[in-house]
Amino acid sequence: MFLYSENSAVVATNFTTSGTANTEVDHLFIKPGVRTIGLQAMYLGGKGAGLTAISGIAYRIKAARTTATTGGGSVITPTPKDPGAQAAKATCSGSASAGFTTPGTGFVYIGGCVSGAAGPGGWVAANGDSMPVCEGGANQSLDVFSASGTLSLNFELNVEHTE
Amino acid sequence: MPFITNFSSGNVSFPLDIVTSATPNTETDDAYIKYTAGARTWGLSAVYVGGKNPGLTVISGIAYRIKKWTTTASSGGVNPNVANKDPGSNTSMSFTFGSTNAGAVTSGTGGPTFIGGFVSGATGPGGWTGPNADSYIELTSAATSSIDLFSSSATASMKYEFFMDLIVL
Numbered sequence: 001m002f003l004y005s006e007n008s009a010v011v012a013t014n015f016t017t018s019g020t021a022n023t024e025v026d027h028l029f030i031k032p033g034v035r036t037i038g039l040q041a042m043y044l045g046g047k048g049a050g051l052t053a054i055s056g057i058a059y060r061i062k063a064a065r066t067t068a069t070t071g072g073g074s075v076i077t078p079t080p081k082d083p084g085a086q087a088a089k090a091t092c093s094g095s096a097s098a099g100f101t102t103p104g105t106g107f108v109y110i111g112g113c114v115s116g117a118a119g120p121g122g123w124v125a126a127n128g129d130s131m132p133v134c135e136g137g138a139n140q141s142l143d144v145f146s147a148s149g150t151l152s153l154n155f156e157l158n159v160e161h162t163e
Numbered sequence: 164m165p166f167i168t169n170f171s172s173g174n175v176s177f178p179l180d181i182v183t184s185a186t187p188n189t190e191t192d193d194a195y196i197k198y199t200a201g202a203r204t205w206g207l208s209a210v211y212v213g214g215k216n217p218g219l220t221v222i223s224g225i226a227y228r229i230k231k232w233t234t235t236a237s238s239g240g241v242n243p244n245v246a247n248k249d250p251g252s253n254t255s256m257s258f259t260f261g262s263t264n265a266g267a268v269t270s271g272t273g274g275p276t277f278i279g280g281f282v283s284g285a286t287g288p289g290g291w292t293g294p295n296a297d298s299y300i301e302l303t304s305a306a307t308s309s310i311d312l313f314s315s316s317a318t319a320s321m322k323y324e325f326f327m328d329l330i331v332l
Contacts, residue, residue: 056215056286108246109174114213116287133249149217
């Protein structure tokens with residue numbers, strides 16, 4: 001298998017949760033090419049600057065299993081961890097705060113984690129069976145949403161996927 | 164290969180947050196998993212949690228306790244549409260899930276047997292992952308028992324969110 005990295009900072013220094021409390025925003029999706037993909041890890045954290053109150057941010061992994069998310073955001077080119085690896089067949093886009101113009105359909109909820117508003121969080125698949133998967137060639141995507149009880153919190157997101 | 168199903172509190176309709184007891188240091192039975200059909204052994208392989216309280220000016224901790232009801236399973240709550248992580252997974256197994264963010268859970272009976280736990284901050288992450296397959300919290304296919312997630316905090320009414328991975332062997 002090949003391993004690829006996608007980083008929100010390629011799109012914007014800060015990604016931001018919704019301006020409305022407890023409202024989800026779809027910030028990043030990975031759509032498979034001809035190879036099956038699996039989400040192996042998310043390393044993330046709140047980047048609040050000079051906060052005087054503490055809050056939490058939830059990050060939710062959902063798979064769009066009827067049609068993939070498309071539209072809006074900015075392309076994030078997956079970076080192979082191994083320079084000898086081929087270019088990723090999958091495509092990825094990120095949206096700092098607005099979400100995507102054409103959300104996927106058939107979303108199923110398949111994972112997530114939480115961070116503080118000014119501290120780290122993350123998730124790593126315990127083993128290969130624990131990775132959320134999209135089958136190669138399918139019109140599907142793996143999406144990462146944020147939600148917080150406090151509005152407009154900054155965070156940074158780093159994702160790894162396998163093919 | 165085993166199949167992994169994910170059960171997340173955020174998958175249940177509003178309110179999205181689970182809330183600890185309004186009485187400090189009092190346990191609440193917040194969620195359960197029960198097998199309802201099929202004949203395979205299953206278990207809890209990971210639980211990821213985090214406090215989600217907005218705008219706190221003091222810090223607190225939340226304890227999460229995993230327990231087994233052994234005579235009758237828990238019931239009630241809401242049974243959300245959970246999904247397998249791999250769309251090609253076997254779907255012949257059936258589980259019942261419930262969580263308190265949209266309806267009360269009625270605890271089972273027998274025991275409960277205390278079989279795991281961990282802690283998070285009131286606004287930060289926590290969780291547990293079985294370090295190997297022997298560490299998974301397993302049940303046989305019997306529907307007369309359930310694995311439940313309890314919470315307890317010295318501060319009243321702390322909000323949190325959970326994500327559980329369920330392995331079917």
